[in-house]
Amino acid sequence: xxGVMQNPRHLVRRRGQEARLRCSPMKGHSHVYWYRxxxxxxxxxxxxxxxxxxxxxxxxxxxxxxxxxPKEGPSILxxxxxxxxxxxxxxxxSSPRGDIQYFGAGTRLSVL
Amino acid sequence: xxxxxxxxLSLVVHEGDTVTLNCSYEVTNFRSLLWYKQExxxxxFLFMLTSxxxxxxxGRLSSILDKKELFSILNITATQTGDSAVxxxxxxxxxxxxxxxxxxxxxxxx
Numbered sequence: 001x002x003g004v005m006q007n008p009r010h011l012v013r014r015r016g017q018e019a020r021l022r023c024s025p026m027k028g029h030s031h032v033y034w035y036r037x038x039x040x041x042x043x044x045x046x047x048x049x050x051x052x053x054x055x056x057x058x059x060x061x062x063x064x065x066x067x068x069x070p071k072e073g074p075s076i077l078x079x080x081x082x083x084x085x086x087x088x089x090x091x092x093x094s095s096p097r098g099d100i101q102y103f104g105a106g107t108r109l110s111v112l
Numbered sequence: 113x114x115x116x117x118x119x120x121l122s123l124v125v126h127e128g129d130t131v132t133l134n135c136s137y138e139v140t141n142f143r144s145l146l147w148y149k150q151e152x153x154x155x156x157f158l159f160m161l162t163s164x165x166x167x168x169x170x171g172r173l174s175s176i177l178d179k180k181e182l183f184s185i186l187n188i189t190a191t192q193t194g195d196s197a198v199x200x201x202x203x204x205x206x207x208x209x210x211x212x213x214x215x216x217x218x219x220x221x222x
Contacts, residue, residue: 003154033210042116042200042212043155056207091155093210100146101210105154 002026004094004104005074012110013082021077021107025094032075033101034067037089046090049075079109087111114139118201118213126221129191133216135201136183145177145184146210148200155200158186191220 005024013019025032030051035043045059049069060067064082069075079086089108093101115138125131137145144162148155159168161177161184168175172191177184188195198217202210 031208033208035210035212042214043202043210045209045211048208056209059209095208100157100160102157103148103155 004092004102006090006092006104006107008107009105010108010110012112014112015083016081019079019082019086019109021079021090021092021109022074023077023092023094023104024074025092026102029094029096029102031095031097032069033093033095034075034077035091035093037091037106039088043091046077082109082111084111114203114205114211116201116203116211116213118199118216120216121214122217122219124219124221125191127191127193129220130187130189131191131195131218133186133188133199133201133218134183135185135213137201137203137211138182139203139205139211141206142179143204143206143208146202146204147175147184147186148202150198150200150215151196158199188218191218193220193222196220 032049034046037043047060047067048056064080066078089106091106093103095101117136119134146160147158159175164179172189175186198215200215201213
């Protein structure tokens with residue numbers, strides 16, 4: 001049973017470009033969570049999704065950020081018009097409902 | 113806002129030493145407390161604690177929760193260089209979101 005798969009592992013974007021981060025949950029997990037880790041800080045919750053539904057996006061910046069978890073395919077975290085402050089490690093976790101969250105290896109986004 | 117504080121922020125020990133990591137929390141609608149180990153990759157799940165006073169053990173690692181005093185400790189005995197990592201404490205509320213502490217960086221020297 002493969003773990004939570006995130007890609008790409010590293011992503012470099014110039015200011016103003018779009019970043020797309022992908023997350024495939026563990027087999028059998030229908031709940032996906034995205035967290036952001038800024039340098040020297042702890043992980044911060046961004047958004048919680050189930051298949052085709054956003055359950056809680058209280059941690060998402062109001063502009064430029066969006067997330068989806070379609071019926072088929074991975075969950076996508078999309079950042080439009082990236083700025084230097086978006087540089088961070090973005091982690092995805094998955095779980096069955098109400099159970100332990102298992103994390104992927106993260107995507108490290110660098111904005112030049 | 114939910115708050116999770118870990119201490120110490122970092123420590124350096126020698127192989128064979130015992131370390132104790134602390135995690136205190138303030139959270140509304142507490143559901144569970146989790147410990148993860150983070151090396152240069154995915155945070156790896158260690159323990160989930162939901163009840164006070166019941167120690168969980170896995171090899172040389174153990175953890176316990178005190179829901180009255182709102183804290184947890186993680187112990188590592190007979191440390192090895194492979195234990196070097198950042199140890200993360202997270203608290204889960206009823207809305208299933210995890211609130212993380214800043215982590216404790218443990219360095220084990222041979």
